[in-house]
Amino acid sequence: MPIASHAFSLPSVPKCNHEGKKERANMTLTFDRYKDRLQMLSKGKGWITGNLYMYQGFWHQSMRRISIETVMALQETFKAHPKDIYLVTLPKSGTTWLKALMFAIVNRNRYKNNSLSTHPLLISNPHDCLPFIETEIYRNTPTYVHENEPRLFATHIPYNSLPQSILESGCRLIYLCRNPKDVLVSMFHFANKLRDKSGGTMMAFEEAFESFSKGVMPLGPYWDHVKGYHEVSLEDPRKVLFVTYEDMKMDTVNHVKRLAKFVGYPFTEKEEVEGVVQEIIRLCSFENLSEVNKHGNLRDGIPNNVFFRKGEVGDWANHLTDEMSQNLDRITKEKFHGLDISFNQG
Numbered sequence: 001m002p003i004a005s006h007a008f009s010l011p012s013v014p015k016c017n018h019e020g021k022k023e024r025a026n027m028t029l030t031f032d033r034y035k036d037r038l039q040m041l042s043k044g045k046g047w048i049t050g051n052l053y054m055y056q057g058f059w060h061q062s063m064r065r066i067s068i069e070t071v072m073a074l075q076e077t078f079k080a081h082p083k084d085i086y087l088v089t090l091p092k093s094g095t096t097w098l099k100a101l102m103f104a105i106v107n108r109n110r111y112k113n114n115s116l117s118t119h120p121l122l123i124s125n126p127h128d129c130l131p132f133i134e135t136e137i138y139r140n141t142p143t144y145v146h147e148n149e150p151r152l153f154a155t156h157i158p159y160n161s162l163p164q165s166i167l168e169s170g171c172r173l174i175y176l177c178r179n180p181k182d183v184l185v186s187m188f189h190f191a192n193k194l195r196d197k198s199g200g201t202m203m204a205f206e207e208a209f210e211s212f213s214k215g216v217m218p219l220g221p222y223w224d225h226v227k228g229y230h231e232v233s234l235e236d237p238r239k240v241l242f243v244t245y246e247d248m249k250m251d252t253v254n255h256v257k258r259l260a261k262f263v264g265y266p267f268t269e270k271e272e273v274e275g276v277v278q279e280i281i282r283l284c285s286f287e288n289l290s291e292v293n294k295h296g297n298l299r300d301g302i303p304n305n306v307f308f309r310k311g312e313v314g315d316w317a318n319h320l321t322d323e324m325s326q327n328l329d330r331i332t333k334e335k336f337h338g339l340d341i342s343f344n345q346g
């Protein structure tokens with residue numbers, strides 16, 4: 001199921017049922033194709049529903065849009081292009097914000113002359129503007145792909161499980177990483193909102209903490225995911241740009257410029273003088289995006305607003321006891337020993 005590349009489609013949700021039906025049929029076929037392989041894998045308890053499966057050193061959900069079956073299908077069929085740009089994150093590390101910023105940066109001339117209210121980020125969720133390869137694989141109409149321009153995709157796939165063609169194509173990757181304690185808190189709230197929506201029981205914070213500390217969360221262990229990309233960013237800084245949520249929050253202007261330069265869309269002096277960088281930051285701010293996404297759902301039924309909670313650095317302090325915090329600090333220190341990875345506390 002290669003993702004078509006030379007087409008252009010308008011944003012978001014498949015408007016007709018026909019598209020949605022095809023997409024769901026593709027997913028069912030894929031889940032079915034790999035179900036036997038899942039039987040052989042170790043299982044852990046899922047955060048949202050069902051089990052997690054250990055595959056190539058990481059925990060994955062099954063039978064969901066972002067799932068182990070999709071990773072297997074992508075590994076077999078996905079074709080990257082040298083000009084592609086991939087935004088890589090662990091869930092709850094600021095994916096939605098990075099998607100919005102990169103979409104706004106790369107497409108800034110395309111929407112320049114439009115009235116502001118028609119900018120895609122003012123009418124749809126960043127996840128609909130810039131899709132995950134894990135979800136795009138099931139679609140027949142690619143989202144926002146423009147002929148002869150880089151394809152912008154996101155993914156949560158760990159480095160060692162990326163489709164071979166992404167590794168070989170020479171394309172660029174941006175990795176956004178966040179303080180593990182804030183990832184834990186954000187994931188805990190996200191999982192409970194989705195459990196609540198499907199009528200499930202709430203997860204206690206202690207349980208979330210235990211699982212996270214053992215590395216058992218979707219796409220975890222957290223530390224291994226981060227280390228995989230950090231290592232490549234040191235070996236080949238032109239391939240992987242490694243940034244943290246905390247640094248982006250602290251100095252958004254310089255980070256937006258850095259992101260733009262890395263993907264070959266640097267701001268001109270004129271643009272800087274005209275305040276284009278600040279305009280993009282405003283458009284993608286938590287305040288603006290959370291207002292735009294107050295209502296409605298993504299096409300898989302997930303409410304738009306679950307991706308916007310507080311958008312702050314350090315909310316972990318309101319959830320973790322001193323003992324929990326020290327435990328996670330100890331694990332992080334051990335796992336990141338000798339690596340230059342730290343998180344600004346704002």
Ligand code: A3P
Pocket residue numbers: 089090091092093094095096097182185186187189284285286287289307308309310311312315
């Ligand atoms: P909190 O739960 O700590 O508030 P992801 O996009 O990877 O799912 O991550 C979600 C986290 O990013 C949530 O963190 C969410 O509030 C925050 N977030 C979403 N949009 C943001 C934005 N525009 N700026 C900063 N943070 C944002």
